[in-house]
Amino acid sequence: GQSLEQPSEVTAVEGAIVQINCTYQTSGFYGLSWYQQHDGGAPTFLSYNALDGLEETGRFSSFLSRSDSYGYLLLQELQMKDSASYFCAVEGRRDDKIIFGKGTRLHILP
Amino acid sequence: NAGVTQTPKFQVLKTGQSMTLQCAQDMNHNSMYWYRQDPGMGLRLIYYSASEGTTDKGEVPNGYNVSRLNKREFSLRLESAAPSQTSVYFCAEGQGLDNEQFFGPGTRLTVL
Numbered sequence: 001g002q003s004l005e006q007p008s009e010v011t012a013v014e015g016a017i018v019q020i021n022c023t024y025q026t027s028g029f030y031g032l033s034w035y036q037q038h039d040g041g042a043p044t045f046l047s048y049n050a051l052d053g054l055e056e057t058g059r060f061s062s063f064l065s066r067s068d069s070y071g072y073l074l075l076q077e078l079q080m081k082d083s084a085s086y087f088c089a090v091e092g093r094r095d096d097k098i099i100f101g102k103g104t105r106l107h108i109l110p
Numbered sequence: 111n112a113g114v115t116q117t118p119k120f121q122v123l124k125t126g127q128s129m130t131l132q133c134a135q136d137m138n139h140n141s142m143y144w145y146r147q148d149p150g151m152g153l154r155l156i157y158y159s160a161s162e163g164t165t166d167k168g169e170v171p172n173g174y175n176v177s178r179l180n181k182r183e184f185s186l187r188l189e190s191a192a193p194s195q196t197s198v199y200f201c202a203e204g205q206g207l208d209n210e211q212f213f214g215p216g217t218r219l220t221v222l
Contacts, residue, residue, distance in 0.1 A: 008150075041215075042200060042216055043153065043211075043213050045210040045212070089211075097166065097168055098143070098204075099155060099169070100145075100154070
């Protein structure tokens with residue numbers, strides 16, 4: 001089977017940096033994705049890692065270590081609009097189902 | 111280019127009633143998915159379709175059926191609704207570049 005673990009909540013201050021971790025257990029591994037979801041909205045794609053290392057997209061970066069079955073999402077220069085839930089998701093094989101973690105609620109304090 | 115559309119946006123059913131949730135995509139991707147989202151449970155995969163004509167069970171398929179009508183459309187049917195099926199249902203499609211999934215706006219279903 002497949003399972004993903006991520007913290008349920010994280011709190012940070014506006015302008016700061018926050019890291020959201022994700023560990024996974026899967027029978028196979030093709031890639032790790034991150035999604036953002038605001039209250040009442042649909043999830044939207046943020047980033048994807050298939051190989052070890054850091055992927056940077058503006059203020060957001062995502063890291064993957066396949067040997068550790070671990071990844072994280074790094075958010076820099078936090079803004080109030082970044083208050084949302086963040087989900088990691090794993091695909092075991094190409095074109096296979098994608099399984100999501102339970103999500104991390106990010107609270108940002110002014 | 112609407113991306114992923116879902117109908118209806120809201121629905122209230124009585125226990126035992128049936129209904130079909132509709133999903134359509136115009137991005138010409140092969141894969142389509144149905145998820146349900148409950149508070150504190152994240153997104154749980156109900157069924158998915160890797161290509162036209164194929165469907166596979168996800169994590170929570172019991173009580174649901176799906177039809178991949180063509181490449182664009184993927185419907186989810188509740189044959190006999192139960193209160194435990196009260197949830198927000200999201201349809202998604204992919205794979206775009208970097209394995210991206212695009213989600214529809216969701217259907218908020220309440221079963222009384």
